[in-house]
Amino acid sequence: MNAQVTATGKTPRVLVLMGVSGCGKTTVAALLAGNFGWDFEEGDALHPQSNVEKMHAGHPLTDEDRWPWLEKVAGWIEAQLEAGKDGVVTCSALKRSYRDILNRRGSGVFFVYLAGSQEVIKARLAARHGHFMPSSLLESQFADLEEPAADEPSLRVDIGPPPQQIVRKIIDELSLNESH
Helix, strand or coil, rough: CCCCCCCCCCCCCEEEEEECCCHHHHHHHHHHHHHHCEEEEEEEHHHHHHHHHHHCCCCCCCHHHHHHHHHHHHHHHHHHHHHHCCCCEEECCCCHHHHHCCCCCCCEEEEEEEECCCCHHHHHHCCCCCCCCHHHHHHHHHHHHCCCCCCCCCCEEEECCCCCHHHHHHHHHCCCCHCC
């Protein structure tokens, strides 16, 4: 499918904020979407209840568990692009095969990989309350993680700085002020 150009002459795009649990996807995505007035979807909210229950019980998801969820995230992305709207969605997108589903159109999707060490993220998870993903599953997420390859539309951003600085880096690196 060809990229749709909106009435403003801009091609819509959806940024997928990706990385392991606890890397800051939701915080950064909400700030980024708020900066531009873009639609924002929390990918975790699209998980089937069975996945939430499985993770809450401390069991890692399998690829088979993830496929229906990835299809829902991909559906949200496609709806945004079809409507000619920019957007931001969070999704761990740990494997290349998962990202291929999310970017099955081949255009309009850009992955922002929030990268941090297992030690830093483990400390963040220990301080987080009210999320269904227990820190005990972090190791399985790092085991599954395949960082985006050079041929994928992506940007790697270190999670060390405060969220506003991370957002600024994303805006600057992707020239979002000029293009949107």
